[in-house]
Amino acid sequence: MKIGRYTVTPIVFASFRLDGGCMFGSVPKNLWSKAIQADTENCIPLVCRCLVVEDGSRTFLVDVGIGNKWSDKQRAIYGISLVPELEGGYKPDKVTDVILTHLHFDHAGGISFRNAAGDLALRYPKARVHLQAANWQQAQNPSPKDRASYLPENVEPLSNAQLVLCDGVAEIAPDIIVHKVDGHTPGQQWVEIRGGEKPLFFATDLIPTSHHLPLAYHMGYDVCAETLLREKLTFLDRAVQEDAVVVFQHDSAVEAAHVALNERGQFGVRTAVRI
Numbered sequence: 001m002k003i004g005r006y007t008v009t010p011i012v013f014a015s016f017r018l019d020g021g022c023m024f025g026s027v028p029k030n031l032w033s034k035a036i037q038a039d040t041e042n043c044i045p046l047v048c049r050c051l052v053v054e055d056g057s058r059t060f061l062v063d064v065g066i067g068n069k070w071s072d073k074q075r076a077i078y079g080i081s082l083v084p085e086l087e088g089g090y091k092p093d094k095v096t097d098v099i100l101t102h103l104h105f106d107h108a109g110g111i112s113f114r115n116a117a118g119d120l121a122l123r124y125p126k127a128r129v130h131l132q133a134a135n136w137q138q139a140q141n142p143s144p145k146d147r148a149s150y151l152p153e154n155v156e157p158l159s160n161a162q163l164v165l166c167d168g169v170a171e172i173a174p175d176i177i178v179h180k181v182d183g184h185t186p187g188q189q190w191v192e193i194r195g196g197e198k199p200l201f202f203a204t205d206l207i208p209t210s211h212h213l214p215l216a217y218h219m220g221y222d223v224c225a226e227t228l229l230r231e232k233l234t235f236l237d238r239a240v241q242e243d244a245v246v247v248f249q250h251d252s253a254v255e256a257a258h259v260a261l262n263e264r265g266q267f268g269v270r271t272a273v274r275i
């Protein structure tokens with residue numbers, strides 16, 4: 001997909017699964033299960049969808065997937081299946097800039113890997129890594145609420161990366177704007193790409209799947225539900241007004257969509273879009 005000066009390509013690094021109850025917070029199962037079916041262990045299928053954004057001189061990677069530093073036991077628990085096809089056209093060496101929405105393992109796990117000696121190494125050693133300062137702090141001293149999502153093997157190697165920390169809204173490159181939101185975890189950032197007829201909004205965990213478009217549908221993982229709902233409403237109001245392409249990072253079926261209010265006054269998919 002072309003957005004102004006940029007070519008935007010989705011890349012799915014892995015499929016995995018999480019408990020459906022955790023994914024829908026206070027929404028009862030008899031409601032969410034009408035939209036998405038859980039497996040025998042109550043988990044729902046998810047993917048790690050990231051974006052490659054290129055303008056001919058710089059290549060941005062928005063989030064880096066779940067990575068490959070997983071034991072067999074963890075792979076079974078999370079149902080992790082890495083997508084092998086991406087070895088084809090995707091070249092880590094070309095990446096000049098990594099934009100991390102936040103350092104939860106399903107977004108930042110791919111930032112490091114274990115080399116032949118078993119040591120942790122950066123996957124994109126030459127890239128600038130853009131992150132909110134508040135999230136960098138949170139990841140080093142996580143709250144009990146989301147400690148399990150910040151793994152030291154994803155956080156510590158970043159000390160050796162070319163970190164570019166920002167605070168709040170920032171245009172990190174022409175027409176690439178990051179927006180700080182704190183309801184899911186302090187210092188998460190969603191990414192806006194402008195310059196074309198319609199903007200693209202990469203929603204990250206503010207709206208992880210198309211099933212999370214109705215306001216009340218948010219994750220039990222969110223550290224502050226009230227903050228998240230306010231941020232989500234602001235995001236969706238803008239998405240409707242500007243007819244943005246909203247990308248769903250964890251949706252196994254719907255890559256992206258234009259959104260609208262439906263007849264019941266709830267946000268939902270108006271038209272699904274392939275990026």
Ligand SMILES: [Zn+2]
Nearest residue numbers: 102104184205
């Ligand atoms: Zn998250």
